[in-house]
Amino acid sequence: MAWFVKIERGIVDKRRFDQFIHAHKAYVQKLIERGHRAKTGYWAEYGGGMLLFEAESMTAAKAIVEADPLIQNDCVEYELHEWCIVVE
Template identity: 75%
Template sequence: MAWFVKIERGIVDKKRFDRYVPAHKAYVKELIAQGHQAKTGYWGDFGGGMLLFEAESEEVAKTIVANDPLILNGCVEYELHQWCIVVD
């Protein structure tokens, strides 16, 4: 499995964004239960956040991101990158 990171920037107002946060958290918990070792969080000093997870391939990673409620509901713009760990 490879590591991937979705780096995101909010594009809607906070009220709309916050409406989908519980679904996003539930989705991440589902990813954890499926073995993707997902972690999610936001930047403390500016808007946006990150989802870090393992996936079998880039195609699977794209599907995982596409099904995130924050993406499905048009709350964020994002970049998806494979993260190559140098020291573990």
């Protein structure tokens, strides 16, 4: 599997965002359980974060991202990139 990164920028106020953060965390936990080795977090500066995970292809990665509650509820805009690791 390849690594992918979703870089996101919040587009709603914190109150609305916080309504969906627990669903997002539960979704990421399910990704972990399904073998995607997902990690999620936010920038120390307000307003964005990142999801790092493994997927079979860019198509599969896009489907994973689109199912994220933060995306489904229009809380963030995002960029999706395949991450090519050069040193482990």
